[in-house]
Amino acid sequence: MSRYRPPAPPSSPYITPEGAARLREELDRLWRVERPEVVRALAAAAAEGDRSENAEYTYRKKQLGGIDRRIRFLRKRLAVLKVVDRSPAGTEQVFFGAWVTAEDEAGTVARFRIVGPDEFDHAPEYISMDAPLARALMKRSPGDEVTLEVAAGRKTWVLLEVSYERPG
Template sequence: MSKALTQNTVDEDEDEAAGGGLTALPAGTRNYITPGGHARLVAELEHLIRVDRPQVVAVVQWAASNGDRSENADYQYGKRRLREIDRRIRFLGKRLDLAEIVDPRRHAGCEQVFFGATVAICDEQGRENTYQIVGVDETESARGRISWVSPLARALLKSRVGDTVRFRSPAGWREVEVLVVDYSVGET
C-alpha cells in the first residue's frame, strides 16, 4: 500500500475524531439538520476560520521567531492546536456540504412525529420526558435533543399522539406512549 493511501485513511479517521463527539452518519443516510443546528455549525466554522485560527497562527509565528523550536512549548502547542483547528474545519466543511436542512415548522399542527418534532412521552413507570428529534450533529441529551437515528427516535417517527411504540434500548425492550407532538418549540 502506498504511503499516500495510508495517509488519506489516517486523515479521514482524524476528521471523524475531530467531530467533537458527534455521531458518525449511518451508511447511505442523509445528514438531516434543523435550521438552528445548521446555523450553529456555520457559526462555529466561521469562528474557527476568522478568530481562532488567525490567533493561533500569530502565536506560532511569534514562537517560531524566538529561535529553537524543539524546546519551545508555545510553538509545539500552537502547531498541535493548529492541526486540531484545521481538522475541525475540514470536518465541519464536509458535514455542512452533506447537510440537508429540514424545517420542522412545515409540519406545524400535525399530530404525527416527523424530523424536528418535540415529543412528550410517558414510559412504563409513568415517567414523562420530552425530546426533540434532531440531526446527528446537533444532539444534546442534557437538553432533550436526540438524533433521528437513535432507537427511540426511530421508533417515534411516524407515530401519532396516543400511539404506544416499542423500541430496543441499552437496557432492553421498552414501551412508551406518545402524549404530545409539537413543532412550534423554537431552538435556543
C-alpha cells in the same frame, strides 16, 4: 495492533435552520477569530529559536491542526446537509423537528425534540433522529406505544403529544 478504524456509518443529512446557523457561526468563528490567533501565537513561538525543545511551538502546532481538521469537517458537512425549515403536512405524526412528549412504564414523562445528528448535543432536550428511541417513534401518533431493547432490558414508551411549535 493496527491503527485502522472502519469508516463511521453515514449519519442523516438533515438539520434544523437553527442548527445550520450554529454550525456556520462555529465555522466563521474558527476561521476568522481562533485560527488567526493561533497562527500569531505559533509564529511567536517559532521565533523563540530551537523548535525541538519548544513546548509552546509544539502545543500551537497541535492546536492549529485541530482547528484545521474541524474547519475541513464543517465545510464538508455543511455542503451535504439539507436544512428542513418547514413542518410536514401531517403534523399529528412524529417526523424530523417534532417536539415529542412521551411517558415510560415507570410514569416518567419526557419532552424532547427530534433533530439531526449534528445538533443533538446543543441542548439537553434534543435527541438525534438516528437514536433508537427517535427511530422507533418516527411516523407514530399520540397514543401509540413503542418498545425498545435497552441495556437494562425492555422499555416501553407511550407517545402522549406531538407538536412542531417550540413549547412555551
